[in-house]
Amino acid sequence: MSEDRYLTFALGKGRLANKTLELFEQIGITCEEMKDKNSRKLIFVNEELKLRFFLAKGPDVPTYVEYGAADIGIVGRDTILEENRDVYEVLDLGFGKCRMCVCGPESARELLKHHERIRVASKYPNIAKEYFYNKKHQTVDIIKLNGSVELGPLVELTDVIVDIVETGSTLRENGLEVLEEVCPLSARMIVNPVSMQMETARIKKLVTQLREKCQSKS
Ligand code: PRP
Numbered sequence: 001m002s003e004d005r006y007l008t009f010a011l012g013k014g015r016l017a018n019k020t021l022e023l024f025e026q027i028g029i030t031c032e033e034m035k036d037k038n039s040r041k042l043i044f045v046n047e048e049l050k051l052r053f054f055l056a057k058g059p060d061v062p063t064y065v066e067y068g069a070a071d072i073g074i075v076g077r078d079t080i081l082e083e084n085r086d087v088y089e090v091l092d093l094g095f096g097k098c099r100m101c102v103c104g105p106e107s108a109r110e111l112l113k114h115h116e117r118i119r120v121a122s123k124y125p126n127i128a129k130e131y132f133y134n135k136k137h138q139t140v141d142i143i144k145l146n147g148s149v150e151l152g153p154l155v156e157l158t159d160v161i162v163d164i165v166e167t168g169s170t171l172r173e174n175g176l177e178v179l180e181e182v183c184p185l186s187a188r189m190i191v192n193p194v195s196m197q198m199e200t201a202r203i204k205k206l207v208t209q210l211r212e213k214c215q216s217k218s
Helices: 015-026 058-066 075-085 106-113 125-135 169-173 194-198 200-217
Strands: 007-013 043-046 051-056 072-076 086-091 099-106 119-122 139-145 160-165 177-184 187-191
Touching: 007 015, 007 058, 015 072, 015 187, 015 200, 043 075, 043 139, 051 058, 051 169, 058 072, 058 075, 072 075, 075 125, 075 187, 086 194, 086 200, 099 106, 106 177, 119 125, 119 200, 125 139, 125 160, 187 194, 187 200, 194 200
Parallel strands: 007 051, 007 072, 119 139, 119 160
Antiparallel strands: 043 051, 072 187, 086 187, 099 160, 099 177
């Protein structure tokens, strides 16, 4: 494949994007204009390496990659599982480590144990459904929320939540606990299946270089 084609990256906005850029710098991939925090620019180019980067809302990253608008995406495993798009997951970048958990007040433990029909709040209704219906075989009512999901049990909207736990401080400060672990999470690299075929050499080289850096850190 011609080296003239730009390889396009979609990065999930925020902390993950910053960490990704730090990691890319370590293998000689830089994008100076992306570091300007005041810029409202959406697409950044490294002409020399023929790379293009854009920042997107996390849940949109797998969409851009599935449709080939980006060849490569960097996003949390939570988003990959929730969006369930037709993409290849090729690398665990090792940062952004946290857990998807069922959380709630201690009193909800019994409800989970006895497979009661409970209410579950989550920003991740598909992950919650997969866990309760297909893994636990427990019928539940799932209520989608868009943030501060911990409010669910606090204001008696739901019995439990399915949410990300990183340090555990949000739970602790609100009298909630991890009741069950759904799965571990971290930042992942995803690739469009056609791009993987058309740009195999470039993408494999990139994955190998990144993997070496990720492994040397862990
Ligand atoms: C995430 C997550 C938890 C919190 C967990 O929320 O949904 O609420 O972080 O982190 P901790 O275990 O370190 O306390 P985020 O900050 O993304 O905001 P949100 O609640 O509005 O989604």
